[in-house]
Amino acid sequence: MKRGTRVVEWFSLAVLAMAASSIVRVRSHGEQPLARIAVYETVFALDGRATIKASPSVLELTGQNAEWISLDYSSPNPSNDDWIGVFSPANFSASTCPPENAVVRQPFLCSAPIKYQYANYSSPRYENTGKGSLKLQLNNQRSDFSFALFSGGISNPKLITASNTVAFANPKAPVYPRLAQGKEWNEMTVTWTSGYGIAEAQPFVEWGPQGRQKMRSLAGTLTFDHSSMCGAPARTVGWPDPGFIHTSFLKELWPNSLYHYKLGHKLLNGSYIWSQKYRFRASPYPGQNILQRVVIFGEMGKDEADGSNKYYNFQRGSLNTTHQLFKDLKNIDIVFHIGDISYAIGYLSQWN
Numbered sequence: 225m226k227r228g229t230r231v232v233e234w235f236s237l238a239v240l241a242m243a244a245s246s247i248v249r250v251r252s253h254g255e256q257p258l259a260r261i262a263v264y265e266t267v268f269a270l271d272g273r274a275t276i277k278a279s280p281s282v283l284e285l286t287g288q289n290a291e292w293i294s295l296d297y298s299s300p301n302p303s304n305d306d307w308i309g310v311f312s313p314a315n316f317s318a319s320t321c322p323p324e325n326a327v328v329r330q331p332f333l334c335s336a337p338i339k340y341q342y343a344n345y346s347s348p349r350y351e352n353t354g355k356g357s358l359k360l361q362l363n364n365q366r367s368d369f370s371f372a373l374f375s376g377g378i379s380n381p382k383l384i385t386a387s388n389t390v391a392f393a394n395p396k397a398p399v400y401p402r403l404a405q406g407k408e409w410n411e412m413t414v415t416w417t418s419g420y421g422i423a424e425a426q427p428f429v430e431w432g433p434q435g436r437q438k439m440r441s442l443a444g445t446l447t448f449d450h451s452s453m454c455g456a457p458a459r460t461v462g463w464p465d466p467g468f469i470h471t472s473f474l475k476e477l478w479p480n481s482l483y484h485y486k487l488g489h490k491l492l493n494g495s496y497i498w499s500q501k502y503r504f505r506a507s508p509y510p511g512q513n514i515l516q517r518v519v520i521f522g523e524m525g526k527d528e529a530d531g532s533n534k535y536y537n538f539q540r541g542s543l544n545t546t547h548q549l550f551k552d553l554k555n556i557d558i559v560f561h562i563g564d565i566s567y568a569i570g571y572l573s574q575w576n
Contacts, residue, residue, distance in 0.1 A: 256569040257533040258336050261309075261378045263461045266333050269375065269382035273300040276308070276373045276387040283362065283392045289399050289500075291392070292530075295358045297343065297373050299384060302354040304344055305377035306384075309337030310360060310532075312464065312573070314370035314389045336461040338365065338573035341532040343373065361530045365576045366395045366419040366467045396420055398427070398470070398487035398499040400576075405558075409507050410477045414443075416499070417576075419467050420489045421445065425497065427470040431485035433478065434503075440488070443472035455570075462571040477506035480514065505557070517555060521545070522562035526574060535567065 276297040283291035299306060309316075316335050339360070347356030362369060368391040376382040396419025404413040414429050422445045432438035447468045453459040470487075477483065483506060487499035508514045525542040527535065549559060568574035 256567065256571060256574075257535050258338075258340075258462070258571045258574075259457070259569065261336060261340065262381060263333050263336050265379070266374075266381040266383060269384055271300060271384050274298060274373060274385040276371055276385050278369075278371050278387045278390050281388065281390050283390060284364070290361055290363050292359055292361050293369075293390060295360065295371055295387070296355075297357070297385075298355045299343070299373060299375070300354060301375070302343070302351050303375055304342075304351050306343040306350070306373065306375050307340055307378060307381075308343055308358060309340045309372045309374060310362070310369060311335060311337050311372065312362075312365045312369045313367040316370065316372070333461065335464070336457065336571060336573075337372075338464070338571075338576075339528060339530075339532040340378070341530070345531065359530060360532060361528065362390075363576050364392045364395060364397065364399050365464060365573065366417075367391075367465065368395070394497070396467075397497060398489060401487060401499070401502055403504055405507065406473055406475070408475070409510050410475070410479065412474045412477060412483075412504060412506065413471060414474060414485065414487075415469065415471045416487050417467050417469055418487075418489060420491075420497070421447070421468050425489035425491045427468075427472070428488050428490070429472040429474065429485050430488050431474055431483055434482050434484055438484075441472045441474055443470040445470050453570075457570040458572060462573070464573050464576070466572060466575075479506060479509040479512065481506050507558075517557045518560070519549065519556055519558075520560045520562065523564045524561060525564075526566045 274297075276295060279294050283293065295308065297308065313335070316333055316337075341358060341360065343356050343358075344350040346358055350356040368389045370389050371387040373384045374381045375384055398416050398418040401414055401416045404415070405411075406413050418427070420427065427443040427445055428440045429443060430438050430440050445468050448466060450459045450463060453463070456462070474483070474485070482503060484501060484503045486501045489497040491497065508516065524545060525535065525539045527539045527543045529543065549556070566574040
């Protein structure tokens, strides 16, 4: 296939994707999966015979971004509507959990799960045997995790048992870099998230052309709190600590050159915390006669690689889009996502 033909096809696919997104827009903003859980109706029904165990207890010793965990669980009175909720922070039923206002009553659980899955998802005989197992993918959310087994379905949740606590080796680690074209053609903006505030560590990006001496660019730091949210559930059961958001500007880039970079935090004791290494290619010089293969799309939605939090059938397309982009990355120069990614609808954990 000729490269010009391929570019046209990519452009056509991008246009079709944007057109299709306008058709499904009303549907895609339907009920958030986490909103289906009746958090305010949850009751304790602890059963000492029920068990749930998560492993490993320490996650991702290197990259600090995401890790798969295994769950093994059992119930003396299994049912097909039993389900498992993933909570972060792990202490999901703290005794003090103030309501949003006098009208919104105090929830029994202080936080909604960040994801959930039915106990029989990968164990079809769970209802007969009372035993099951499940693999779930966790993203680093700057806190520890626990897993809880519920009966009564998501409309009448009854907490049967909770698991041990698991955590990333460094929950505060710098993760999830996002790139954006800078204000000038030869500038790249790098944004990431961490658990380090400016009173604890100095954020920066170490970067430079491949094989040459690296330089460092300082980053600004922002965060937000409950008062920034407009109401429940974002200010109540949908609220997690957002950590800190850092942004650095890499300037005076050489046109069409490959750059390597990593995110860094210098702690007060002089030691450093590093992310894994990443890379990008700078823009060509304005007016340069060079082929640029561009992908543009929006209304991506969000789906989970482990099958949890199913957000209607059409959200699976977000994973398909991501996988296809990765497969053809060598044939793409730049990707523009023009908006609407997670459809969090008040559940901030979905942004993570």
